[in-house]
Every structure is written in C-alpha cells, then in structure tokens.
Amino acid sequence: MSTLYNTKVTAIGGRSGTVRSEDGLLDLSLALPSALGGKGGATNPEQLFAAGYAACFENAVIHVTRNKDAKVKDDDIVVVADVGMSANGSGGFALSVALDVAISGIDQAAAEDIVQAAHAVCPYSNAVKGNVDVVITVTAN
Known part of the structure; x- marks a missing residue:
C-alpha cells in the first residue's frame, strides 16, 4: 500500500x-x-485525539458524497467528538468515543446511510475498529 x-x-x-x-x-x-x-x-492527548477524529470524520462524510446526488458541503456538517478514558480492569486504560454528527440539507435516512459509509472509510474509525468503543449519533436538520 x-x-x-x-x-x-x-x-x-x-x-x-x-x-x-x-x-x-x-x-x-x-x-x-x-x-x-x-x-x-x-x-491533553485526549483533546488532540478528539479534534483529529472529528475533523477526519467530517471529511470522510464529505468524501463519501462526492459522487452522489446528495452532496454534503463543509458548512453542512458538524461533528463533535467526545473522547473518554477509563480504567480497563487490568491496570491499563481504555478510550471510548462518541461522535455526534449533524448534517443539514438531507433527510434522516440519507444522513444515517452517509455516516455509516463514512465510518467505513474514515482512517480514525478504521484505526480504532475492534479496540475502542465508538457510538455515533446522527441528526439531520
């Protein structure tokens, strides 16, 4: 690669x-x-990770709509990343992520489909897959 x-x-x-x-x-x-x-x-590192994940995920949303009828532009989307840290039960620590994705100009079903596709291509999502709990909330407005 x-x-x-x-x-x-x-x-x-x-x-x-x-x-x-x-x-x-x-x-x-x-x-x-x-x-x-x-x-x-x-x-702190968690804030930096949250900032990177939010920005990257937003761009992944835009990316997956480039060749679709319902394109999402920069100003149509807001992603808030909430990164938490907790003890993992074996002396270490684990991260969790909640992404709140708001997209304007499209309906709820389309927004959910787009976000699911973005989660599949986002480098941050792929990096944490299977290791970090990620919960995504999608709102179309």
Whole structure:
C-alpha cells in the first residue's frame, strides 16, 4: 500500500510536556487534566485525539458524497467528538468515543446511510475498529 501522507510529531515530557510537529505548525504545551489530578491549563492527548477524529470524520462524510446526488458541503456538517478514558480492569486504560454528527440539507435516512459509509472509510474509525468503543449519533436538520 502506498502512503498518501506522512507526518511526524515529537512529544517531550509526557502529559506535562510539549508536542511539536516536524513543520512547526503544531507546537503545544500539554498538561494532565485537573479531572485526573493534574494542574490543567493546557491541552491533553485526549483533546488532540478528539479534534483529529472529528475533523477526519467530517471529511470522510464529505468524501463519501462526492459522487452522489446528495452532496454534503463543509458548512453542512458538524461533528463533535467526545473522547473518554477509563480504567480497563487490568491496570491499563481504555478510550471510548462518541461522535455526534449533524448534517443539514438531507433527510434522516440519507444522513444515517452517509455516516455509516463514512465510518467505513474514515482512517480514525478504521484505526480504532475492534479496540475502542465508538457510538455515533446522527441528526439531520
């Protein structure tokens, strides 16, 4: 399989450190969330994952409608990703994801079909399939 895109991000200092992409466009401080006993005040890996998943999933919705009569444009869709972390029962941690997908300009049945197709092609969905619980709610407005 040929790689379509590649990027590198370096993390230093773990959850209380920094992340920086090789091109410098991403350059952020990290902090353990106060909900986990940290000081907060900076982003965290779960927020970054939620942002990436939401943006990628939105684009997957647009992608699967490119050759259909009911095309979805950038302004027609909003995706909210809610990423949770919990103990997995064996000393580690697990993530869960809830995607709230709102699409305007189409009916509910079409929106559900489009989102199901997007879930099948989204790289984030494919990366977590079988490992992370993902619940998707679809609303057409």
